[in-house]
Amino acid sequence: MRVDIVSIFPEYFAPLDLSLIGKARANGTLRLVVHDLRSWTHDVHRTVDDTPYGGGPGMVMRPEPWGEALDALAPPELTPPRLLVPSPAGVPFTQALAYELAAEPHLLFACGRYEGIDQRVLDHAATRMPVTEVSLGDYVLFGGEVAVLVILEAVTRLLPGVLGNAGSLEEESHAHGLLEAPMYTKPATWRGLDVPDVLRSGDHGRIARWRRDQALTRTGQRRPDLLAALDPQSLDKRDVTA
Numbered sequence: 001m002r003v004d005i006v007s008i009f010p011e012y013f014a015p016l017d018l019s020l021i022g023k024a025r026a027n028g029t030l031r032l033v034v035h036d037l038r039s040w041t042h043d044v045h046r047t048v049d050d051t052p053y054g055g056g057p058g059m060v061m062r063p064e065p066w067g068e069a070l071d072a073l074a075p076p077e078l079t080p081p082r083l084l085v086p087s088p089a090g091v092p093f094t095q096a097l098a099y100e101l102a103a104e105p106h107l108l109f110a111c112g113r114y115e116g117i118d119q120r121v122l123d124h125a126a127t128r129m130p131v132t133e134v135s136l137g138d139y140v141l142f143g144g145e146v147a148v149l150v151i152l153e154a155v156t157r158l159l160p161g162v163l164g165n166a167g168s169l170e171e172e173s174h175a176h177g178l179l180e181a182p183m184y185t186k187p188a189t190w191r192g193l194d195v196p197d198v199l200r201s202g203d204h205g206r207i208a209r210w211r212r213d214q215a216l217t218r219t220g221q222r223r224p225d226l227l228a229a230l231d232p233q234s235l236d237k238r239d240v241t242a
């Protein structure tokens with residue numbers, strides 16, 4: 001997967017050289033390049049923002065530098081990338097969207113700052129590539145950079161060969177629309193608290209059932225919205241009678 005990131009704070013992405021993402025870059029699974037938006041300015045002050053039409057507080061990112069950046073990174077002769085714009089006004093970022101993005105050959109992230117990017121940048125880009133504004137949740141950040149780090153981590157770990165134990169994708173939260181069951185390791189007793197006996201029984205059928213029950217209970221308590229969204233077909237008939 002090729003990933004391009006455009007930001008006025010490219011140094012924000014230094015963490016991407018670390019850990020599993022660093023390995024994915026080193027082994028070629030992830031070809032990531034971070035670009036400074038100011039490379040596409042031409043004035044002495046390398047201006048990227050201006051006052052909003054219609055008045056109001058703050059500044060808006062000018063369209064010209066963004067237009068040139070997207071022209072350079074998504075040239076018409078190449079297959080267009082998917083443009084992702086982190087924004088409080090975006091669609092919710094979910095594990096399902098992470099899987100969708102992990103299947104894309106080329107992602108292009110545009111990091112907005114200030115009050116956002118001139119809307120015409122997104123409208124013009126949408127004439128030649130898929131554009132998705134993505135929100136991490138109902139809150140506002142200083143800029144899109146932190147959101148890109150989150151999205152990239154969620155997507156990269158789904159790429160083949162990145163996670164040492166791909167099996168863990170099967171059982172983690174949101175893998176089947178449920179939150180994951182509680183996990184335990186040694187010692188069997190810690191500060192008077194015991195690991196549930198079933199997990200030490202060696203009975204894999206019972207263990208799987210217990211974990212499923214725990215996942216359903218947790219999801220019902222913490223995320224009833226996820227439970228309501230579950231396809232009844234995906235629920236084992238025993239779940240209903242549990």
Ligand SMILES: COC(=O)c1ccnc(N)c1
Pocket residue numbers: 086087088112113134135136137138139140141142143144147
């Ligand atoms: C500037 O970007 C944001 O404030 C942002 C991006 C993604 N998700 C959010 N909830 C906010």
